[in-house]
Amino acid sequence: MPVSVVTLFSIVLTLGIYMLARVLAVRFPSPLTTPVFLSTAAIIFVLVGSGISYEEYTPAKEMMTYLLGPATVALAVPLYRNRYVLWQKAVPAFLGMIAGTLATIASAVWLTKAFHLTTTTAASAAVKSVTTPVAIEVARIIGGDPALSAIFVMVAGMFGAMFGPWLLTAMKVTDPFSRGLSMGTTAHGIGTAQIVNEGSLQGAVSGAAMGFAAILTSVILPWFFPLLK
Known part of the structure; x- marks a missing residue:
């Protein structure tokens, strides 16, 4: 099944914001710049502003969540x-x-x-x-x-x-x-x-x-x- 534009956008958005959050955490260390917190808040803000619902974001979330398995094994x-x-x-x-x-x-x-x-x-x-x-x-x-x-x-x-x-x-x-x-x-x-x-x-x-x-x-x-x- 081809990946929809919304799903592709959501994946790029999530990865891009998280990578940016990691850079900001190094340059401006603070509890508020913790990558997980900062990226989560930023992604929610962008999704709400762009009108993308949670249901539309779910396919992208499931694709990225699948990678938690290999990441956990990598520990x-x-x-x-x-x-x-x-x-x-x-x-x-x-x-x-x-x-x-x-x-x-x-x-x-x-x-x-x-x-x-x-x-x-x-x-x-x-x-x-x-x-x-x-x-x-x-x-x-x-x-x-x-x-x-x-x-x-x-x-x-x-x-x-x-x-x-x-x-x-x-x-x-x-x-x-x-x-x-x-x-x-x-x-x-x-x-x-x-x-x-x-x-x-x-x-x-x-x-x-x-x-x-x-x-x-x-x-x-x-x-x-x-x-x-």
């Missing part, structure tokens, strides 16, 4: 190159991921309780720090709304990518391993895409943490969430 390259470092720090890293996973779950649930939100919202927010497919399935188990969970995941990843590296620097966390571990545990794939710009080790650790955090959340959340309620 194995820095993992392999840094395998000895990962193995040497496996025990403290595992303990850190457990602490980080429990903290992200508890903070999400307590915040929803502080704002007197529903139990369904709390369950949906509890999975915010893992990748979307895992979050949706775990949310169903504990009584959350899958669609709402997907939104929380996106917001958590976006804010993690925007403010995570800056907060780590402000807290004087300079160790590459620790920075990667923090981002992968709390901001999943979007955070990993951001922290990999700092170095191969950060990206490798973040990618590994993202995967293990998803497993830990799947195991921990079904019994931990009722305790928080």
